[in-house]
Amino acid sequence: MLKLLGKIGLLVCALAAGAVWLVILRLKNVPVPLLVAYGLVLGVFVVAMAWPGVLGRLSTRRRVAAFAGIPAGLGTLGLYLAVVYHVTDLPVLPALAAVACLAWAVAALLRGRRTAGDPGARRTRRAFLLGGAGLVLGVMSGLSVSRVEGRRREVLAGLERQRQAAVRAAGTRKRVADGAVRVFPIHTGDTIVTYGQFYGGLDGWEGLNGYVRTLVDKAQIAVPVHAYLIDHPRHGLLLVDTGVNSEQAWDHDGYYDMTSRLLTERDEYRMTPEQDLRVQLARLGYDAEEISTVFLTHVHDDHAGGLRHLPRATVVMDRRDWEHGVLYPHSFELVKDNLSFPAFDSGPFGPFPAGQDHFGDGSVILLPTPGHSPGHMCVLLRLDTGGVLFMGDTLYTLPHLAVDQVRQMTIGGADTVRQIGAARRIQKMLASDPGVVPLFAHDNTRYQSELVASAFADGTPGEEGLRALRAHMDTVLTPGWRLRPGHAPHFVPPAAGTARGRVEFR
Incomplete structure (x- = not known):
């Protein structure tokens, strides 16, 4: 019973978060038909991850993740890049990906499957690859900070040039002190x-x-x-x-x-x-x-x-x-x-x-x-x-x-x-x-x-x-x-x- 209530609670939270995200996308002028299709994919993914059987007796969470989770994830990333992303996010995104990879590497070490011939090989290889990817992404995040700051300085310099030109334009009045x-x-x-x-x-x-x-x-x-x-x-x-x-x-x-x-x-x-x-x-x-x-x-x-x-x-x-x-x-x-x-x-x-x-x-x-x-x-x-x-x-x-x-x-x-x-x-x-x-x-x-x-x-x-x-x-x-x-x-x-x-x- 507690497990069922926990699933229902997580489902409600996930659907509420999804609804907020859809409202935000609508605010960004994403077309309604696209939002409806994307929302259905999200809803199917969330519900099926809690109860895989709703998609058939042969469904598993792994299959749900492959056939609904991947489209939902790619859709979320694509919509974010299209309507929300800004260059100032550049250091943040690889940093988040780096944290995810490192966390996944730790999980692989702790819970990885052992094969009959070499019990630790698969676990070690997976952790090594994920850890390496996390380190590379972390370095990319650090290097991108200076690029983003440089881009910001260029934008502000351009604004300042426009402002100075406007100040110099004809029509300035004399200050009156009477x-x-x-x-x-x-x-x-x-x-x-x-x-x-x-x-x-x-x-x-x-x-x-x-x-x-x-x-x-x-x-x-x-x-x-x-x-x-x-x-x-x-x-x-x-x-x-x-x-x-x-x-x-x-x-x-x-x-x-x-x-x-x-x-x-x-x-x-x-x-x-x-x-x-x-x-x-x-x-x-x-x-x-x-x-x-x-x-x-x-x-x-x-x-x-x-x-x-x-x-x-x-x-x-x-x-x-x-x-x-x-x-x-x-x-x-x-x-x-x-x-x-x-x-x-x-x-x-x-x-x-x-x-x-x-x-x-x-x-x-x-x-x-x-x-x-x-x-x-x-x-x-x-x-x-x-x-x-x-x-x-x-x-x-x-x-x-x-x-x-x-x-x-x-x-x-x-x-x-x-x-x-x-x-x-x-x-x-x-x-x-x-x-x-x-x-x-x-x-x-x-x-x-x-x-x-x-x-x-x-x-x-x-x-x-x-x-x-x-x-x-x-x-x-x-x-x-x-x-x-x-x-x-x-x-x-x-x-x-x-x-x-x-x-x-x-």
């Missing part, structure tokens, strides 16, 4: 997401179900990734979020480890050389090394990737995100000793029960808005003529302020409740202070591409620019935070010859 607070939106490229992830939070895209759907749903759109530069006369150069970096976009598989690559797409980000954070800062008349403070709304990599270029900056973020959020250590590698965690002990701020007056002069207020991540926060910047509220990912776009009609994918459970609660506090803040305008990280509407770009073209929107933004908000949203006609998002499938769809507002 005592005014300036805010510059910085478009650091685009991220590719599923439409449902971005707009389907009220259509079942929530929690684990929503995450699985992001892996298999191919109704994709491209949305912008924005950071915001603040030139403050008293506090220096500040950034709200940092966007993505060029390595994430142009050398994605080299930037991320194997586990991260399994769960992401190679074209997850796209960026032109001109959109590199350092290039845009230079063309505005600034230097990345001058950035003194980064306010990180949350730790997700499309907001933290640019930290690789800001090793001298103090990074201000909620401790809960650092301890419990989904972060990629490589992006934080150079700033992990420069972190500052606000206490949120400055008392209530409007509808928010707690806030942090970061500089102590009311110029920058940090507001906890958990939900999208454990320690998500928004940043309120006070201007002489009003204020701007940097939303991070609490809400993706202006239409998302109609949170009961348009909602992004949420984590589910208490996190969804917290995120919607934060959204309602933001609604109350904007309603109570008509001089404050929201600035989003991923807005793909004309609010960002036209009105925000125009109002902040020279960094100082003034009272007139802020009024224009609020006036546009009134054309999109009612006072009760409902969408007006003509502003509901709809997915438009990709046209022939294109990979992704787009969003129309009707």
Whole structure:
């Protein structure tokens, strides 16, 4: 009975692992018919290894391994090489094979069959061959390390040449120092997401179900990734979020480890050389090394990737995100000793029960808005003529302020409740202070591409620019935070010859 239960347990684990692998392959755009055929081979192999008799009375595990295991193994290797493999895996694969050969050699010595004429000959020969193969593979793994590092250096050198060319291109503006607070939106490229992830939070895209759907749903759109530069006369150069970096976009598989690559797409980000954070800062008349403070709304990599270029900056973020959020250590590698965690002990701020007056002069207020991540926060910047509220990912776009009609994918459970609660506090803040305008990280509407770009073209929107933004908000949203006609998002499938769809507002 225990043996049967053990087999069933192993079967369930193997089938679950196989299902995860099939989902990953679907994420990598492997055709469904191929996945079905491959999945059947895997299933037959796993079941028949536990109960060989299901394939007939003459079946044995050795025959199952030969007729189902070999095709399953070759299929797995072929699919991995086709859709997941990257040159950075080169030292890892022979190293794993070397370990397997050496382990097999030890097993051959311990359990090898003896022949009648020479009891140890077969065992010794097998162990010798396997051990030799293991040593050769181990040497190959060691030698490949330098080749991989050299290839990586070549890629990075090419990226640096493109960046320098973009910096030297015509159009650099002169830095203005007249005592005014300036805010510059910085478009650091685009991220590719599923439409449902971005707009389907009220259509079942929530929690684990929503995450699985992001892996298999191919109704994709491209949305912008924005950071915001603040030139403050008293506090220096500040950034709200940092966007993505060029390595994430142009050398994605080299930037991320194997586990991260399994769960992401190679074209997850796209960026032109001109959109590199350092290039845009230079063309505005600034230097990345001058950035003194980064306010990180949350730790997700499309907001933290640019930290690789800001090793001298103090990074201000909620401790809960650092301890419990989904972060990629490589992006934080150079700033992990420069972190500052606000206490949120400055008392209530409007509808928010707690806030942090970061500089102590009311110029920058940090507001906890958990939900999208454990320690998500928004940043309120006070201007002489009003204020701007940097939303991070609490809400993706202006239409998302109609949170009961348009909602992004949420984590589910208490996190969804917290995120919607934060959204309602933001609604109350904007309603109570008509001089404050929201600035989003991923807005793909004309609010960002036209009105925000125009109002902040020279960094100082003034009272007139802020009024224009609020006036546009009134054309999109009612006072009760409902969408007006003509502003509901709809997915438009990709046209022939294109990979992704787009969003129309009707």
